[in-house]
Amino acid sequence: MSDKQKKPQKLKARLPRGFVDRSAADIHATNEMTAKIREVYERYGFDPVETPLFEYTDALGKFLPDSDRPNEGVFSLQDEDDQWMSLRYDLTAPLARHVAENFNEIQLPFRTYRAGYVFRNEKPGPGRFRQFMQFDADTVGAPGVQADAEMCMMMADTMEALGIKRGDYAIRVNNRKVLDGVMEAIGLGGDDKAAQRLNVLRAIDKLDKFGTEGVKLLLGPGRKDESGDFTKGAGLGDEQIEKVLFFVGIKDYAKSAAQLAALVAGTAKGAEGVDELNAIRAMAMGAGYEADRIKIDPSVVRGLEYYTGPVFEAELLFDVTNEKGEKVVFGSVGGGGRYDGLVSRFMGQPVPATGFSIGVSRLMTALKNLGKLGQDEVIAPVLVTVMDGDVESMGRYQRFTQELRAAGIRAEMYQGNWKKFGNQLKYADRRGCPIAIIQGGDERAQGVVQIKDLIEGKRLSGEIEDNASWREARVAQETVAEAELVAKVKEILEAQAEDRRRAR
């Protein structure tokens, strides 16, 4: 064995692919956004309920769109008693389990919301993570489409509460029953065609991503992507494909309604689905939500397999520049639909339900693009520097710090190696500290402290050639009695806040 091999390998600090750390700015923005969403949901009469991250694998079921991955796209492991457990891949399947498990205690309709992490064991890619946050609302025990209509209105209100202007978003609505009718009309009805139907749904769901030509290939023989990977198609013939593409291509529902009705006429579910869509449209309009907010759009599919009726999608309509430098519509930030079969998998009775799920990080990206986040200003702490490192001095610096905190001011004593004073000021600068407090032996003897206005100091050094501003400027450094410390710091912080207000 060579020397090189014998050397102990240093442990490498790295995350598994598809997982990321979150910065302070990201966390503040998420909190700001989820607080606004929560406020809307509460106003709609929803209450929070949460489930743990693990479920038994059979209780979750297999409803994921990309089942061509190992473990069916789910992180799973075996418990000690050999039962398989999985990390939840969405928040809907666990809610169904929760309702079924507590059915006797729960008063239906059960209106709840929850935000939490979900996990997909998928191939990670740019902007595609294996852990991400969803924010869901669900009404369980609601048989009528008025509950679906309400979900759509709530999503429209949520978009506006987040500062997204009317016209910049649309809640698009379709119905799986209409889709089923179209399937039946092209000869894909019946239990034996279930797998093929699913492939058709998944192909349609890729319309945003691959366009009509791409979906045509996925509906037919299959499609090869840029990397050379081949996705097998649904194997439809030209005439079948044409009908599917007519349906998903409908832009103006009112104009195409007659042709659509003719297409699904005589199918078991198609006509029922069209009636439901019309009812949702009428109820939304009755409550003042026109087609600029809630829009019937047959191209909406939603990838998850458990939907049984109306499906919805919240789409942002403004342009953003993608990684290739192209202008594209921002697109979907969430969706949902009716899942009447999900709770009843556990029960002897039907339990109708509908819900909506927001993709938190995707919506946050959109809001950042619009400049609608980060309004909550976080001021960095006042830094109490350390000039002397003996226990008694430390106690005194700590006391200054505590006095500031007791007055509600963010403050910290320097906790690094205090011996290099330059490092302390460099730290204050990189951290963006507004003020530094300094007390050396001389000041201590006089019972005073120096207070450095770091923001004014920075401004002064930038404007040094302008004499007028020198005269007007606040003094960047002052010496005050220890007893005056808190009052003086407050005064400077207020002056800085006033400067920021004026600079806006």
Add this chain to the structure above:
Amino acid sequence: MSDKQKKPQKLKARLPRGFVDRSAADIHATNEMTAKIREVYERYGFDPVETPLFEYTDALGKFLPDSDRPNEGVFSLQDEDDQWMSLRYDLTAPLARHVAENFNEIQLPFRTYRAGYVFRNEKPGPGRFRQFMQFDADTVGAPGVQADAEMCMMMADTMEALGIKRGDYAIRVNNRKVLDGVMEAIGLGGDDKAAQRLNVLRAIDKLDKFGTEGVKLLLGPGRKDESGDFTKGAGLGDEQIEKVLFFVGIKDYAKSAAQLAALVAGTAKGAEGVDELNAIRAMAMGAGYEADRIKIDPSVVRGLEYYTGPVFEAELLFDVTNEKGEKVVFGSVGGGGRYDGLVSRFMGQPVPATGFSIGVSRLMTALKNLGKLGQDEVIAPVLVTVMDGDVESMGRYQRFTQELRAAGIRAEMYQGNWKKFGNQLKYADRRGCPIAIIQGGDERAQGVVQIKDLIEGKRLSGEIEDNASWREARVAQETVAEAELVAKVKEILEAQAEDRRRAR
């Protein structure tokens, strides 16, 4: 095959053991509590940073107290590239990875906090879960014990911010170096005794749980618990045990300091540890934190293996009744300490760090016991009932609901099967709705709505024999014009709020 066997087995709705769902009350209480903790940490100059739930198993390391479980107490699975990943078992090991991975971008000292779920693959028991929430704060890049002293002060402030009275809690402080000194003094120094030292630490850590007699057994031959399970002891002799028990039995640090100094005299680390304890005590007192808040207590050990210096524990001192009906001190709600080796496992250089972790659900149990949570009142929504189920009527009920929401009032339209009106009122009752809105055909024709004050109605039916209260009472049901709906509902809600205030 019999008929019985052929019947498809119904899927059972159940959670894996050690996992629980969280109710609305629990979630509101957690949010209320974590908001208060966050406020203290922010005031101390800490910023949020979060890591994902998965880490590579080697990056987490193996520092858990109960390593006698499969998988070393951790949930692990193999990624597609065969590398082992684990769900984090605490928030400290992932932070160490985060700092090491981003070392060049991070300005030290790095002061951060985070709340999140952690996972232990342990035998679940009453009050013992496999998923639970921790709330941590850490200072990385802080070599001096002033950072440890600050952690203790911050924890004391946190307890008081949560409404726990001075005297009802104590932040107890010990030092692993002193413990190491004691070990050396009883002949357990040196690398070859590491395993035995760990067993001694774990025995001491059980002092709260098993008392002195139990720990004596764990330090010696071993201990059999009530179920008959035998835990192997550390195998110490009587004289060794006596010295350990003297050390952990110290109640008044000032009085026993001389005897302790004598015990560890001449050991490599012992004297250094005693100096550090004295410095923490002096600095805390310098900032006004006396022994009623921050107390040196040699019985504190902390189970985790990665601590290298001062260790702390936040203990609640008031009595609660346990499941056996006995009065016991509530005990620990969190702890932490210095972990100078954890970041440097990844680096070529030392990176000193210290931190504190709060057990969120345990602290919440304590606060509930004290009646310090649930102060934030959540009012149930106003219920708009459904008398007619046609699309047009639904649209109108929905419009009433939207008008209430637009005025900031929690409101919902009944989403269950509307045909049984009794179910709607039963729902309103069980949900605690303050008001029900009713409009049948007659009212619609007149353009009016009925507004039922459900709380006043309940009170009236309870006080029906008292004529005076009848006269004073608000009217429990009123008919108003549609245009007056929002104003009238507001008026009733305000009257109800006033009643609640008076009832306090």
